[in-house]
Amino acid sequence: MKTQQTYRYYKGIFAGYDPPYAFVDLDAYRHNLEQTRLRAKGKAIRIASKSIRCRHLMLEALGYNAQYQGIMSYTGPETLHLLEHGFDDILIGYPIVDEASIGRIAEYVKLGRQVVFMVDRPEHLAVIDRVGKTEGARLEICFDVDGSSDLPGLYFGVRRSSLSNVQDVVALADKLKAHPNLLLAGIMIYEAQIAGLPDALPDEPIMNTVKRYLKRISAREVAKRRAAVVKALADRGYSLRLVNGGGTGSLESTASEDVITEVTAGSAFMAPGVFDYYKNFNLKKAAAYAIQITRRPKDGFYTCAGGGFTSSGVPGWDKAPKPWLPEGGRLQPREGAGEVQTPIEYSGPEELAIGDPWFMRHAKAGEICERFLRLHLVSEGKIMDTVPTYRGDGGCYI
């Protein structure tokens, strides 16, 4: 059955439910899984758990197609939560240095689970090696190599890894000899400036062209770096089982590199606000939440309870939630989405009453799950299931 993502459609599904509630449209989610799978050109896709934060939706992706393999987690306790629930093949996407978590993860590794720790500094090697020794476990690590492009007059990228080039990587690899409890499993280069930068914003044709040009230059440079790092490590006898890269916004360019064994994606499944404006893909809006109209200060204004779920990143309007349905709602420039009230200006055809829902979309993918204990999963006009978010599991990981 083809469903239309209209106000009436979702209002009908949630008749009898009082906002606030959050939901994921499984039909849209699966559409996005399929698009993402095709964009990855046959490469394995690791699921970025930070962009989902709901076990059931990660299982949905893993079960959708065999191309979906493994999780990229984001903290020690979160990784443990996933391990406790049976997840395997976990690459911790960011360095963790809390020995208690590393120790408990090592216990799972000894039982045969596959977990890889991210590192980019000697201090990271030292702490993981020390815990590995205490636990009697050989722990796999992955080098996070910086994926930024330092262009003349413009630093195009992020500040994360201290490994900027092949020499840095080789120097860290040489330190591995002194850490017998570590095993180098792979490298990751995440090109945030390509994967996370919208390049088809309305009313910005010149900037969009500039951004696409910069992305093309940067993608070429990152591809060279990735190949050079893999070769340099191979020359020193390291055969890597994983070479990870990319994210929602860069899948086609990252997946086309020969050395890449897997790409990472997560936001693509949910299709949040910041991914509305990319040239390469067109996702279906899958994740949303409802707030309730409680006031009408004036004709054309509908003030709802709550709603101010602003996302992380550089503060700005692109991080504000987007009024979604009915179409045509606008936040007030001087109020935005508020702590306890959100006025929405609307002059469209939908007849709205006190008590009706307004459907909103968060700017980012997984962060909305920090605000809700449950997600309703809807498909073909019905609520199919209601599942816990990480918060609903009792977890608050970042």
Ligand SMILES: Cc1ncc(COP(=O)(O)O)c(C=O)c1O
């Ligand atoms: C290391 C890493 N890989 C991949 C991604 C891509 O995730 P997503 O597809 O959810 O944007 C991110 C996002 O920030 C990341 O930090």
